[in-house]
Amino acid sequence: MLSRVAESLYWMARYIERAEAVARLAAVDFQALLDGTRRGRFEDVVRITSDAALFKSIFPEGGERGVLEFLHAHPANPSGVLVCLSRARENARGVREQISSEMWEHLNRLYLLARDGRAAAMAEGPYAFFRQVRDGSQAFEGIAAATMTHAPAYEFIQLGRYLERAVITIRTLAVRYEDVCMLEDGSAPASLELITLLKSCGAFEPFRRQPRAQLRAGEVAEYLLLNPQFPRAVLFCLERIARALWAVAPPSVRAEDKLDPPARLVGRLRADLDYLDVPEVLDSGLSPLLDDLLRRVHQVGNEVTRTYFNTRVILPAPRAAAAAAAQQQQQQQQQQARA
Amino acid sequence: MSGPSILNGSYRLDGFFDEMFAAKDDVRPHYRALHQQLAEMTAATFDERRRAADASFLYQGVTFTVYAEEEGVERVFPFDLVPRIIPEGEWNHIERGLRQRVTALNLFLHDVYHAQRILAERVIPADLVFGARHFRREMMGVDVPRDLYAHVVGTDLVRDAEGTYYVLEDNVRSPSGVSYMLENRQAMKRIFSRLFARHGVRPVEHYPQELLATLRAVAPAPAADPCVVLLTPGTYNSAYFEHSFLARQMGIEIVEGRDLVVHDDRVFMRTTQGLQAVDVIYRRVDDDFLDPLAFRSDSMLGVAGLMNAYRAGNVTLANAVGTGVADDKAVYAYVPDMIRFYISEEPILQNVPTYLGCHEQDRAYMLEHLDQLVVKCANESGGYGMLIGPHASGAEREEFAQRIRAQPRNYIAQPTLALSRHPTYVDGLLEGCHVDLRPYVLCGERVTIVPGGLTRVALRRGSLVVNSSQGGGSKDTWVLTG
Numbered sequence: 114m115l116s117r118v119a120e121s122l123y124w125m126a127r128y129i130e131r132a133e134a135v136a137r138l139a140a141v142d143f144q145a146l147l148d149g150t151r152r153g154r155f156e157d158v159v160r161i162t163s164d165a166a167l168f169k170s171i172f173p174e175g176g177e178r179g180v181l182e183f184l185h186a187h188p189a190n191p192s193g194v195l196v197c198l199s200r201a202r203e204n205a206r207g208v209r210e211q212i213s214s215e216m217w218e219h220l221n222r223l224y225l226l227a228r229d230g231r232a233a234a235m236a237e238g239p240y241a242f243f244r245q246v247r248d249g250s251q252a253f254e255g256i257a258a259a260t261m262t263h264a265p266a267y268e269f270i271q272l273g274r275y276l277e278r279a280v281i282t283i284r285t286l287a288v289r290y291e292d293v294c295m296l297e298d299g300s301a302p303a304s305l306e307l308i309t310l311l312k313s314c315g316a317f318e319p320f321r322r323q324p325r326a327q328l329r330a331g332e333v334a335e336y337l338l339l340n341p342q343f344p345r346a347v348l349f350c351l352e353r354i355a356r357a358l359w360a361v362a363p364p365s366v367r368a369e370d371k372l373d374p375p376a377r378l379v380g381r382l383r384a385d386l387d388y389l390d391v392p393e394v395l396d397s398g399l400s401p402l403l404d405d406l407l408r409r410v411h412q413v414g415n416e417v418t419r420t421y422f423n424t425r426v427i428l429p430a431p432r433a434a435a436a437a438a439a440q441q442q443q444q445q446q447q448q449q450a451r452a
Numbered sequence: 453m454s455g456p457s458i459l460n461g462s463y464r465l466d467g468f469f470d471e472m473f474a475a476k477d478d479v480r481p482h483y484r485a486l487h488q489q490l491a492e493m494t495a496a497t498f499d500e501r502r503r504a505a506d507a508s509f510l511y512q513g514v515t516f517t518v519y520a521e522e523e524g525v526e527r528v529f530p531f532d533l534v535p536r537i538i539p540e541g542e543w544n545h546i547e548r549g550l551r552q553r554v555t556a557l558n559l560f561l562h563d564v565y566h567a568q569r570i571l572a573e574r575v576i577p578a579d580l581v582f583g584a585r586h587f588r589r590e591m592m593g594v595d596v597p598r599d600l601y602a603h604v605v606g607t608d609l610v611r612d613a614e615g616t617y618y619v620l621e622d623n624v625r626s627p628s629g630v631s632y633m634l635e636n637r638q639a640m641k642r643i644f645s646r647l648f649a650r651h652g653v654r655p656v657e658h659y660p661q662e663l664l665a666t667l668r669a670v671a672p673a674p675a676a677d678p679c680v681v682l683l684t685p686g687t688y689n690s691a692y693f694e695h696s697f698l699a700r701q702m703g704i705e706i707v708e709g710r711d712l713v714v715h716d717d718r719v720f721m722r723t724t725q726g727l728q729a730v731d732v733i734y735r736r737v738d739d740d741f742l743d744p745l746a747f748r749s750d751s752m753l754g755v756a757g758l759m760n761a762y763r764a765g766n767v768t769l770a771n772a773v774g775t776g777v778a779d780d781k782a783v784y785a786y787v788p789d790m791i792r793f794y795i796s797e798e799p800i801l802q803n804v805p806t807y808l809g810c811h812e813q814d815r816a817y818m819l820e821h822l823d824q825l826v827v828k829c830a831n832e833s834g835g836y837g838m839l840i841g842p843h844a845s846g847a848e849r850e851e852f853a854q855r856i857r858a859q860p861r862n863y864i865a866q867p868t869l870a871l872s873r874h875p876t877y878v879d880g881l882l883e884g885c886h887v888d889l890r891p892y893v894l895c896g897e898r899v900t901i902v903p904g905g906l907t908r909v910a911l912r913r914g915s916l917v918v919n920s921s922q923g924g925g926s927k928d929t930w931v932l933t934g
Contacts, residue, residue, distance in 0.1 A: 114723055115711050116722040116724055117710065210696045210699065269724075361724060363725040421724045422724075423722055438752065442752040445685065446687075446753065449737060
């Protein structure tokens, strides 16, 4: 499989996953606002998904409107919903023959919804809009699983999806867990915070369904990090990443039962989590662990790029020169072969 | 039957050669079954089938892109449901003519890039060849497998008022449109299955396999199981759909310039499992953009070092570099002479009479008769850079006259042909619309011509321009089994 194709599939999946996360986090916060349980905390979503300093520089006042605009479509925010979906679509366009037509159509619809449907959606409240985006992204995952051959092309999609997902769960924990720890465990405000944290990861119902689950900070953190069955838990994501890496590894690697660099990193990371001393970590505070995890997951991403995509990247943040080059390339493509 | 038929007494021939009617109410024998069926059809039924066809094209993404707005708009290539029918005898004549012509063109290309006998013997003026924009001196003395340069040729044929076939132009660089030939056939089979059963229509579906066989046949010598790829400019190219379609049908990789890398004069593609050697490149990228080291240095679509690998004989490009010299519109005028010179035969298919701007007498005639002639730029294609004299304004003609005087080598003129017409569905009725025919010729181990081609039709009333970028559509083309 061509490296460019693999890379496009991988980034397509990452961008869709990121759009979904932004939409889910925003929807959860707006819902909490309606419940009257939280006030003025939208900026959390910015801190989890994007660059908070960038936000401050653009919207020094902060506030709901600024956050909404920043998260939806501000061109400077590489994690805005519209920016993510448009990049996902650009990546998909280059590999249309590799994905099913259902996937392409669905992604187009989703992009158009985010682009054109905002005014209508915002009129009914941002909650409805973000939920539509979240649902659309989730449906994409289902369509991909049901319509694509589960061959290497599909595995690169899985790889991108679960890497991005692991990053988001870690960052959500990093931002929201601190707030919880400042409250008294078991108190009503702490419980509400924990519920928001779980909902932010789409984990509230699954967590609740466990027998004997207690809404305690430590248990929630352990669940989101180490549960082997919940699809947004970090350990679950790592397991899927390892599986995808095995499936795309060159035959020479598989024949000798070796691991390539990204797989080796993932293996070490999983082992560390498997043998984690949970009480000790919780006692000493989660932050150092989360920082370490985030750094190492990003490292896996870099190794994937180095090992499998040795070509040019569709840049996450196009600068003027890159944009001009892309435009020139596009013009040349259009000039070709009009016979 | 409710409602009037779509083919009734109001159909007019207007003095043109009509593919279906020899005279008013006199249907040509090979069209009788189709005519009968159409006469029984109402606009409502026809519209219903047409919608089914349009929907299936849109659904499958059989589109081309129009760049009028900021974001390219994808349009369905307009498709007319009334098929064009060619009887066996007529097709055999066309096929023999094309075979002869393409053979001569390949001999010409080899000669021009080697001994240049045809220039030395003054059959074609040397300055005409060397002055052609697409003549590539980089190809001098380069040997290509089987001495073949033009592997895929799309020759445009037209018929005049008597119904004689003429060659309008030879597209020897990278002719497009073959995917429409295949998709049109698919759609017709679904929508008019009964009509098909009544005719013996020769199949075209094997075109991608023939193309692949042709490409494999011209692989560099040592490759036992050659790796063939299709090189596309990329997703923003208006023919990208076709590139992706053909690659899928042939089961080969579709690559962009940035997917390929040249190392030690060998071409490789970058895959997730490392570098993989490439033997044959079916390229849909123009010469100018192929290799920034050899041609345009600002090309973002090419592969640095590709020409070195090519000249070293380690990779085959199809079509070869430099074929454009053979479809230059001024060189075109000499194709009949090439046929006589290289294979000592009389041309089976005639050229349209052509006046060359670089010949003094011709130029004088051109300038005096601009209102009767079609003037074309010698090295443009796709219906760009054209003047249709009878339809042009005085100012447009004056502008062209100045351009011809300034750069006579770049212009040719031809009489405005009374192109043949074909019944075509326009606003609830069948009307005569002008058509041409582009069969696709493949040259590998042997010359292969899939029976049929792309019939392009000028859908604007009275228009003579059939290019898709200028409001043209297409029809399925049926070659009968006799």
